[in-house]
Amino acid sequence: MSARPSRTDRQGVRPLLVLTMALVLAVAATATTGSRPARAADSAFVMGYFTESPNGLGTDYGLHLAVSTDARNWTPLNQNNPVVTPTQGTGGLRDPFIMRKQDGTFVVLATDLKGTDWTQQNEYIHVWQSTDLRSFTDYRRLRMHSMATHSWAPEAFWDPGRGQYGIIYSAVNAGGHNVIMVNHTADFRTVSSPQVFFDPGHDVIDGNLTRDVNGVNYLYYKNSSQQTLVGARSTSLNPGSFQPFSTGVAHGGTEAPIVVKSPTDSGWFLWGDTYTPNGVFYAWHTNDLASGTWTAADQRTYTQPVNSKHGTIHPITTAEYTNLIARYGAPSWNRLKSYNFPDRYVRHANYAARIDPYPFDPYTDAQWRLVPGLADPSGVSFQSVNNPTRHLRHKNHQVVLEPDDGTAAFDQDATFHRTAGLADSSWTSFRSHNYPDRYLRHSGYALRVDPVSTATDRADATFSVGH
Template identity: 55%
Template structure:
């Protein structure tokens, strides 16, 4: 969840002292029904893939959509948005939009999604509620409701996270609020329909935002943003009880600003990832760290070459899923009918058209659709490929005097040949792709000074030239 940024770029936080305390709500009726833990079903198969929930924004907000978006990944790093990167459901009550959706697998093996009740970027608007959805396997969502977390006036309820508190036999829902300062509140529940009274969960003496909690063995980890210096930190507790956490990591930041910390354990148990969300849609959307031991508190920055978040994604959350769940999601929602081409040696840049010129530019940019291509059978040879623009249908990438342009297909044999390429193993990385010209077969699509062209390339070409001609086909 972002704080308000004024026209001068200054960040403001709601620090107004209120005439009440959390204790004033102790007698308010938020009681959960029952304390017994739901027995966890033994899943038939291990988690072999990942699902992500998120909302979308782009620099001028043409790509903004505050519904629930889904993506899947086999490796947890490179993501395929589902439903053409459109929402699969959108709230119909409250603010009629959501931010910061958090997906969690419950003790019975099914899923719950909780999300901020806010549509858009007017952070002066507040809600006492969270949006909630139930799902068996993330191929459908049922039981939509809003869950009232407190009765404060003019206090936000942002960026929820969920964890299982085994000692209590209940789920904890932790969220950002601004009562006496910016802190985390917690409500406990067994059914995500009724909750206990809110209480302070973490208030370390400086304002905080965007909690994420993960229980690993006997330790509960809480990652958060310190609003005083803008960095992400990790804290831990041996009990997971409110006010029991001690910060144990140094500050983490990538890009100009960071928030939305999200901790993910790899399905194979071999390592952990920590996602961070950019502060603004005009910056890069998501960043990633990795570690072999979350208890050690030492994190390594991942090269953006190694991961590709969903297009325009913001404040995502990740959960491990089984093969059957992955397949059910793909079958129900479908994968994109478009691709993007990511540069190997400038992994923050994607192939796009601008003023009918082919080039690579740092993502995000507007119009964001300029980077979206329909990779179709080659116009001159069906064994090859051609790249049709999504936002200018009938226009294709083609070479003219070896420079790459976006031109309308005039159906001539010359155009069809100029617009046809043959996909090969990447010249710099065989797991990626390179594209050889159909009618100039010694030449490959590459960037030079960020502008696309075709040049002769072969085994004797420099490593830099081979990198220039290597791309990841992604979505």
């Protein structure tokens, strides 16, 4: 679950679980996450999530998908619209989880909750089957318990000792605080009686399991009282065997831990989701999962799908990556991320162009179609998605969003040429068509076209073109 009220915000209501970002990833045979070991062909990744935005304009409680080749920067599928939506229970989902089962097909689990009524008690979770994540079949709800509590943020893992899958989720125990529960199943149709999987004696939520890393299993979770992400570990998968060991990390109020094996080095990433209705993902890195210590990752190196909340990541093959894009399509729009303010994106506000911190509504203010340059098709022009008759153009060196008046002057003012990033050649800068000594840059967060000479200027003029 995501962004639930704190205990002090829920006077008279027993503590409720905030969120489990069941995000499990394996990219090496020594790091499995509830399915068979990752294979050499697993060279891409899929993320599942639901969406929320500050004013609700981008909120949708269906299953959304995005794909990536590095597990850090994502291409939303289906124009960031849901690919499937529950038809039973509350009619919505939160906290989806994707896992490849032992037979090579996928199972999708999710919390049965539409919206943010944290007082709802629900014994069920959503379940789908899928052979390829391009279609979803055998939809059902699975009853986890008969207790007067919730079944939030389900995640599954393969337990080789039992020859069954474990399903962990969050619920309130007899002591009145949240714990991580577990049921075992062979088929995701019937489950064993629930057991307490992890209870350190205080409120914990958002369990995320990484299995068998050099013989050790790691369970990351949120310590609700401290608003931090903490790890526990065990050499078995037995309920009650995990013991806390790591240093807690946080970025403000942080929940939804995500442990991800880096596909580019021997290290690991720990993701977290901020404690707001429209959370922001942050990441930390370690070279040694056993150390339990983490260093904040540079925000330039990762970008979440717009409006995404409580995701799940799983490795897929290159063929599956290609087939998912073929099935759902890549976005017809882009977002521009600032190099030196990587929490900010180019958007229009009152028809002026600027960079603002993510997230915001209307979120479509930051979506652009990069069309052939109006004055030169080898260049680009920025067409607004939510004001499609308008393009960015410079006027007195300030950048504004205006309707195309059909003049040559407008076409030239609205045309830019892509170059290697002035501050980082793997990023992008945009040179003005009719003032070729000037580049698109931000100054005081407002966009301008200015000459570039200093290191600060070059950073101001560098952007990432993504989604």
